[in-house]
Amino acid sequence: MPTITIDNQTFEFEGQQGLLQFCLDNGVDLPHFCYHPAMSAPANCRQCLVEVGMPQRDRATGEVNTDDEGNPVIQFMPKLQTSCSMQMSDGMVVKTHRSSELVKRAQKDTLEFLLINHPLDCPICDQAGHCPLQNQAYKHGPEGSRFEFEKVHKPKHIDLGPRVVLDGERCINCTRCVRFTREVSNSDQLTIIERGVKNYPMTPPGVDFDEPYSMNVIDICPVGALTSKEHRFKARIWEMSKTASISTVGAKGSNCYYWVKDNQIMKVTPRTNMDVNEFWLADEERLAYSTFNENRPEGPTVEGAPVSWEMAWKAAADCLKGVEGSRILFLGSAWATVEDNYLLAKMADALGAPAPVYLPHVEKGHGDGWLQTDDRAPNAQGCERLGIHATSPEAIKARLEAGEVDVLYVMEDDPVASGVCSASDMSGIKVVLHHYNTTNQTLEAADVAIPAATAVETVGTFVNVDGHAQRLRPAKAIAGVNRTLSMEIGKCRADRHGTPFDKWYNESNLVNCQPGWVALPAVAAEIGLEMNYKGPKQIMEEVSSSNPAFSGATYSAMGELGVRLESTGVTA
Amino acid sequence: MSKAGDWRNYKRVLLPPVKDLHKLDVYEANDGYSALREILTTDKWNPTSVTDEVKKSGLKGRGGAGFPTGLKWSFMPPVDPDVPRYLCCNGDESEPGTFKDRQLLEYNPHSVFEGMLIASYAMSIKTGFLYIRGEFADWITHMEAELEKAYEKGYVGKNIMGSDFSCDIVIHKGAGAYICGEESSLMNSLEGKRAYPRIKPPFPAQKGVWGYPTTINNVETPACAPLIIRNGGDWYAGIGAEAHPGxxxxxxxxxxxxxxxxxxxxxxxxxxxxxxxxxxxxxxxxxxxxxxxxxxxxxxxxxxxxxxxxxxxxxxxxxxxxxxxxxxxxxEDTDMVSFLRRITHFYHHESCGQCTPCREGTGWLENILTRIDEGEGNLRDLDLLMDLCSQMEGRTVCALADAAAWPVRYTIDRFRDEFEAKCKPSLVASGVDLATA
Amino acid sequence: MADFIKNPVVGLPDRKPEPVIPADQLHFSEAEKTQIQTWISQYPSADGAVMRALWLAQEKFGFLPPEVIQLVADELGIPYTNAYGVATFYTQYFKEKKGTYVLDVCTCFSCQLCGGFDMLHYLEEKLGVHKGETTDDGVFTVQEAECLGACGSAPMLQITNGAYVHNLTKEKIDALVDALREDKMPAFTSVTLPQDEDEMGGNRRTDVESTETYQAGPVSETTR
Missing domain, CATH: 3.10.20.600 (Ubiquitin-like (UB roll))
Structure with a gap:
């Protein structure tokens, strides 16, 4: 197998590989700004320079020349090479800043150049704290500046489009954003304009940078030149915790991080998963964050009046008790997790009711073959695999109108909004509703309303449109649950490095709600049904071992990147 | 000692003293297109022998780098009928102090066309792009008129002179950017992109314009080709300096x-x-x-x-x-500081802005030199200039950063007194490293 | 307009500009379209023809406001964004309206040493504008140009991306400005090679009426 030596350490490698990526993959922290694994490498930032040598070969024989000790003689290229554009080859010898003074010097020099026209406004920059340029400057940059002239002034706080703001002075012209629109999203909305030191990225006049993936340029911008209009100045990176989870806006299940401050989701950023969303996230997936913060219920209600959780469980159970199973309609949900839908199906089965059905949330034409899907709900596949099949508002309406239903048990959905019927049309039946938001239109008809933990507050599993089973992790705490005991919540830097006196964490904005895997067993217990699980992990173990459509989908196997399930031939 | 021999009696060959040589009929009457005809109609010549003859002549590129032309031609990969290949002829003459190509294009345009055709024949190329800087608008009009006549006569185009060799020449008009004279940036300019130089490898012979094998020559270089074919490589090699003839x-x-x-x-x-x-x-x-x-x-x-x-x-x-x-x-009256300041302004203005050291460094150089030129500089600025040169040289995709740094380095090095005389004395002596002092 | 080095400010192009070319004039003629198609056919992809098409558009409309760049992009079938990026890269494409005659005075390298700045300043004073500015009557724009490749006939200037005027003197500038005010463009000037003067008695072209020999330029009085 071909080998390469990097700072006196020899690695084996296979196939065609770029040197920079290989270094990064193998723990050699080469600084870089313009390189991005998903795009072409223009080698323009010049930060990833290294020394590269090849074994010297005899011109006549083609044999590798060796020194007195039999080691190959290495001939280094006269100039430093950009590792991002360098393809690896057998016998290559590389010296990075860890072993070469020359490389160290070059990196420092480039950094000095990058900083002369940079405004150095880190204290008011959203990128501060997770800025590659800032990190490099701290690690390797010059302490003062030798540049004693007026910096170049460029346009600042310009709305490139509805969601992305440009600060031209911070830009280091890495062209990642331009390449993104040219090579990844193909929107061709951005270009570098002008020339030389006047360069900066811009849309042509009359064009808004409004493509559905525009906010990705904010993530890939290695400085604070492109920031989120929505998130600007809202929170510093170190004030937020970040939790690895998945997006719930569509059926793609794009991997993401939820960023939380004071129990509010502040922003959503992509998390790399080459099997699902690669490096990207659609704008709609980021902008949905406010639904987790706003219009949240404040505890359960019965007939519109606030009650204790115990009263709520009992009231829900009372609705179900003594009703013939066939006259109960259990509505599962493509918004709810596999675990919660599974428990619902179990409850239906125990009560002799027909298997739950769910209302699909499909918007034809919304899908783009990339991260946006026609299906606007995250778990239709999971429902189908559980045997919970799609129904239509019309079919439900027909059953209600025919008087076949005495109790409608709704799991985290909103049949009124789906057009089943109006809330007043439900006055003749008992309605139990697990809901996320007070904007739920079925709420008006609910006899018992149980606030449900949303995807950012619960533990569970979604199966995406391609059959990829992935875990949800709680990004923010809910009322009544000790945050530190709920082990899955991500921690912020202050959690890890601060002291208890820092008061980075507070109890504000705790929503008084419960996840389905708490609520359903509680209701079941009041009816007298056995539904004892230690938690969602155990539920999923039961699902994956008993249902072949979920074979292998245990929490440990799904980990952070999920598991691709066998195709069942069933499509949502 | 002069290596140019009896130069006082030198008979010009690139621009021979022939009235109206730029006109096709006059060019023809003076052996014009005879080299191409010989190549296309006699058995003596094939692509390899043409390249060999050019190699024998010792012709080196006239664009600045001085790379052996025949060798460059031989870098083209073997012909694949499915893969187009291109010749680019670089007439983007914009290096300050350079104005020869314009005269050649005006007075002997057909020698450039004929040379391009010979080069294309040698490399089995079917399209040659002649890139001329946009400022030469009048000369482009002039060249286009002459090119059309050459097309009409069947010297360019399909089945040239009845042979099975076909080749088109396309004149491309630039629009004001020094960087387009850099070969890889010229290729991006031809492709209708912003003219940023490209990283090498891949070299143009592997992946040139539109990703196809490409050879790029300065316009004066192929203009030598007809002479070499007509008179032989040995004749050419005998002109001037032995190691750099012609x-x-x-x-x-x-x-x-x-x-x-x-x-x-x-x-x-x-x-x-x-x-x-x-x-x-x-x-x-x-x-x-x-x-x-x-x-x-x-x-x-x-x-x-x-x-x-x-x-x-x-x-x-x-x-x-x-x-x-x-x-x-x-x-003797030249102010070297002002002179250097103006050159630095040029590179600052013309940097494409792609690579960090050049985009930022060229402006910094101009800033410092402006300060010195206006009497506000100090001696340590000279050290800083030298430092910045080291930080730019060899650190960028193309050689513009080097081209900007060299004049600074050498002008200061060779005229240091003049620079020092314009500088204010520094509190810290020049050459002292503040970090260790 | 101060030098960029003294006042390093990069402006923002108007992002929602009102079109300046009336809609009924914003199109290419059939002949122009044919010409553009010919150019496209000369390149492996239509992108290659963008520079030629921008030139044609600039000659037609006088400059390249956004709607014209869009028109060019549409005619070529390439992204408008790319065409705009290209148009802003090159200095000869005018992104804003200039004077009828744009006088590009070279001050670079040889011209600096042979009086390029003298000529520039003379012209600035004469027309009452600074470099980069247009006279109030809209006739002249004076610009400082980088090397135009006519170093042997320094100092020199170029008129609106076209004719070169060689071996400039103040008198020559006076005459030129007067002529241009009457819309008389100077004829193409061929510059005779010194060796042709010796061997051929001067002009080597019979089809060009006026020709000029290289002259020893004046010593520059100013170099900045």
Missing amino acids: PVLYGISGHVNRPGVYEYPTGMLITDLVNEVAGGMRGGKKLKAIVPGGSSTPVLRADMIDGVTMDADSLREAGSMMGTSGMLIMD
Whole structure:
């Protein structure tokens, strides 16, 4: 197998590989700004320079020349090479800043150049704290500046489009954003304009940078030149915790991080998963964050009046008790997790009711073959695999109108909004509703309303449109649950490095709600049904071992990147 | 010693003294297109033998880098009928001090066309792009008219002279960007992109315009090809300096009595060119310095040019380069600080802005030199300039950063007194490292 | 307009500009379309023809406001964004309206040493504008140009991306400005090679009426 030596350490490698990526993959922290694994490498930032040598070969024989000790003689290229554009080859010898003074010097020099026209406004920059340029400057940059002239002034706080703001002075012209629109999203909305030191990225006049993936340029911008209009100045990176989870806006299940401050989701950023969303996230997936913060219920209600959780469980159970199973309609949900839908199906089965059905949330034409899907709900596949099949508002309406239903048990959905019927049309039946938001239109008809933990507050599993089973992790705490005991919540830097006196964490904005895997067993217990699980992990173990459509989908196997399930031939 | 032999009796070949040579009929009457005809109609020639003949001639590229032309032609990969290949002829002449190509394009355009066709034949190319800088609008119009006549006569286009060799020539008009003279940026410009230089490898012969195998030559280079074919590689190799042979268009400008483009062999003594050819220094002034080959080549002081000849080896030894053979002559009154400031302004203005060291460094250089030129600089600025040069040289995709750094490095190095005289004394002596002091 | 080095400010192009070319004039003629198609056919992809098409558009409309760049992009079938990026890269494409005659005075390298700045300043004073500015009557724009490749006939200037005027003197500038005010463009000037003067008695072209020999330029009085 071909080998390469990097700072006196020899690695084996296979196939065609770029040197920079290989270094990064193998723990050699080469600084870089313009390189991005998903795009072409223009080698323009010049930060990833290294020394590269090849074994010297005899011109006549083609044999590798060796020194007195039999080691190959290495001939280094006269100039430093950009590792991002360098393809690896057998016998290559590389010296990075860890072993070469020359490389160290070059990196420092480039950094000095990058900083002369940079405004150095880190204290008011959203990128501060997770800025590659800032990190490099701290690690390797010059302490003062030798540049004693007026910096170049460029346009600042310009709305490139509805969601992305440009600060031209911070830009280091890495062209990642331009390449993104040219090579990844193909929107061709951005270009570098002008020339030389006047360069900066811009849309042509009359064009808004409004493509559905525009906010990705904010993530890939290695400085604070492109920031989120929505998130600007809202929170510093170190004030937020970040939790690895998945997006719930569509059926793609794009991997993401939820960023939380004071129990509010502040922003959503992509998390790399080459099997699902690669490096990207659609704008709609980021902008949905406010639904987790706003219009949240404040505890359960019965007939519109606030009650204790115990009263709520009992009231829900009372609705179900003594009703013939066939006259109960259990509505599962493509918004709810596999675990919660599974428990619902179990409850239906125990009560002799027909298997739950769910209302699909499909918007034809919304899908783009990339991260946006026609299906606007995250778990239709999971429902189908559980045997919970799609129904239509019309079919439900027909059953209600025919008087076949005495109790409608709704799991985290909103049949009124789906057009089943109006809330007043439900006055003749008992309605139990697990809901996320007070904007739920079925709420008006609910006899018992149980606030449900949303995807950012619960533990569970979604199966995406391609059959990829992935875990949800709680990004923010809910009322009544000790945050530190709920082990899955991500921690912020202050959690890890601060002291208890820092008061980075507070109890504000705790929503008084419960996840389905708490609520359903509680209701079941009041009816007298056995539904004892230690938690969602155990539920999923039961699902994956008993249902072949979920074979292998245990929490440990799904980990952070999920598991691709066998195709069942069933499509949502 | 001069390597140009009996240059006083030199008979010009690139721009021979023929009235109206730019007209097709006159060109034809003076052996025009005969080299192409010979190649296409006699068995003596095939692509390999043409390339070999050019190799034998020792012709080196006239664009500045001086790479052996025949060798460059042989870098093209084997012909694959499904893969197009291109010739690019670089007439983006914009290196300050260089003005020879414009004269060649005006006075002998068909030699460029014929040379491009010969080069295309040698490399089995079917399309040649002739990139001319946009400022030469009048010359482009002129060339296009001549090219059309050559098409009408069947010298360019399909089945040239009845052979099975077909080749088109496309004239591409630039629009004002020095960087387009850099070959890889010229390719991006041709492709209709912003003219950023490309990283090498891949080299143009592997992946050139539109990703296809491409060879790029300066316009003066292929113009030599018809001469080499007509008279033989040996004849050409016998002209001028042995290691860097051939006729050269010297562009002499600045403080001389007769500035202009002169055709002479390589290996001319600089002193002969200044004192005899260009008529000596204007107003009887003393020579102070010369820049031998365009603004990026290191300046030579008057006391450095004794016995130095215009060829790669001699100039390297003297501490400079042949470049484009665009020579700037400066007299004793020249203010080297202002001069350097203006050159630096040029590179600052023309940096494409792609690579960090060049985009930022060129402006910084101009800032410092402006300050010195205005009497506000201090001695430590000179150290800083040298430092910045080291930080730019060899650190970018193309050589523009080097081209910007070299004049600074060498002009200060060779005229340090003048720079120091304009500087305020520094509190800290020059050359002291503040970090360790 | 101060030098960029003294006042390093990069402006923002108007992002929602009102079109300046009336809609009924914003199109290419059939002949122009044919010409553009010919150019496209000469390149492996239509992108290659963008520079030629921008030139044609600039000659037609006088400059390249956004709607014209869009028109070019549409005619070529390439992204408008790319065409705009290209148009802003090159200095000869005018992104804003200039004077009828744009006088590009070279001050670079040889021209600096032979009086380029003298000529520039003379012209600035004469027309009452600074470099980069247009006279109030809209006739002249004076610009400082980088090397235009006519170093042997320094100092020199170029008129609106076209004719070169060589071996400038103040008198020559006076005459030129007067002529241009009457819309008389100077004829193409061929510059005779010194060797042709010796061997051929001067002009080597019979089809060009006026020709000029290289002259020893004046000594520059100013170099900045």
